[in-house]
Amino acid sequence: MKLSTRVRYGLRAMVELAKESGGRPIPLRKLAENQAISIKYLEQMVASLKSDGLIESVRGAEGGYKLARSADDITVLDIYNSLNLIGNPIDCYAEPCERKYICSTREVWAEVIEVMNEVMRKKTLGQLAQKELRMQKADKS
Secondary structure, three states: OOOHHHHHHHHHHHHHHHOHHHHHHHHHHHHHHOOOHHHHHHHHHHHHHHOOEEEEEEOOOEEEEOOOOOOHHHHHHHHHHHOOOOOOOOOOHHOOOOOOOOOOOOHHHHHHHHHHHHHHOOOOOOOOHHHHHHHHHHHHO
């Protein structure tokens, strides 16, 4: 099973945007530094997230990127679908297989994918951001 760094890093960056109080935009350079992601790699992710309506850019001295809608209305599945370039996360199920019609394990992989999608569908960016804020607060105590 594969989950790309693009999806993992992109989700981290989106959580950071969701944590920003008042929805203020975060400059791309700051977001890249805070998440230890190269700015060029982050630029690629931002382009996908923006074209899929998950984030928006704000121009000017106080500009940067912010969520395009409420963090509670953005699911992990939304972000996964925007950033995932590898297609299906399970090779055996994703690739055309000559055993497709006689392989009993194919059903297992279909169920795994459905469960994975259901988990990502249930988790919102708002939930992750709140959890991370609580974790950071506890860490400072």
